[in-house]
Amino acid sequence: MKIKKIVLVGAMAALLALGATALAGCGGKSDADVIRESLTQELDQVKNLDEEFLNEVTADASTSGLEEFGIDAVELMKAYFGGFDYVIDDVTVDGDTATATVTLTCKSFDDYMNAV
Secondary structure, three states: OHHHHHHHHHHHHHHHHHHHHHHHHHOOOOHHHHHHHHHHHHHHHHHOOOHHHHHHHHHHOOOOOHHHHOOOHHHHHHHHHOOOEEEEEEEEEEOOEEEEEEEEEOOOHHHHHHHO
16 A cells, blocks of 8 residues: 555655646746747847947948948948838748748839839
8 A cells, every 4th residue: 555655655656746837937938029029129220220230231232332432331221221110010930931021111222223
């Protein structure tokens, strides 16, 4: 009888530990929330004209030759991305695939290209 009580107590402890772990997992962020936060971090860099972002986009962009005309490439990117905004409309997760619908507000790059 004593052995049955020990096994029963051990089994109950294991179930409680498993239940506590499962409940802790319920308090975590959903996949959609994680994706939404990641998008927000990335897009906030643009919206806030983050210096690291501006340097990266300037290095990647075709901005060589601008200094010849007295144009600072970083300042050009600040002007271009000034007023940038976004709204994350929807995030859906289906297994290991996610889709996000995002509305962006930005100056037209075509207007810039046509002016050059």
